Amino acid sequence: AQTVTQSQPEMSVQEAETVTLSCTYDTSENNYYLFWYKQPPSRQMILVIRQEAYKQQNATENRFSVNFQKAAKSFSLKISDSQLGDTAMYFCAFISAGGTSYGKLTFGQGTILTVHP
């Protein structure tokens, strides 16, 4: 079974600064995908960024980028130039590309990020 761990229950950052959210995972599989989802107070889960395990290049989406270390099973999210609208709960998630957990997202516990003006 896969596990995803987010060791930072809460983080805060000043507007325009950079913050990094940590995520580690455990799996015996070689083919999988990792995601960061954002959940603002409205409850709507929004996909922030996606990383394929077979790609060495770190994914980037505008102000959001990841540091994917496959050997260390680490997948951190960096938010640059933080904005007030980035305030939300952030979830790291894992999905297998095969095997018995096919189709199911496994989530970490979440990190509450607060951006201060």
Next chain:
Amino acid sequence: GAGVSQSPSNKVTEKGKDVELRCDPISGHTALYWYRQSLGQGLEFLIYFQGNSAPDKSGLPSDRFSAERTGGSVSTLTIQRTQQEDSAVYLCASSLDGESSSYEQYFGPGTRLTVT
């Protein structure tokens, strides 16, 4: 286009009553998922539908929980004889194809269920 929609947004029910939660996936998405989000358990997978295949029900916590998907589109999650521990936000998600290379799931706004 329209995203995943869920109804009702909030539901308060008495212990022992049955409830039905509805999910309308994104048009054209063949895969549909239900998750539960609660304070104690975090986000948990419940059930997964892919096209006409038999659903993966491995995450359903008890036989009081069931789900169906009619016509390959709308899905209903039913909880019978609700208990207080069923109180949670129930999230529905859909994806283009559960077997595709993107595996991106798009979530609805959820239904907050409160069992009194």
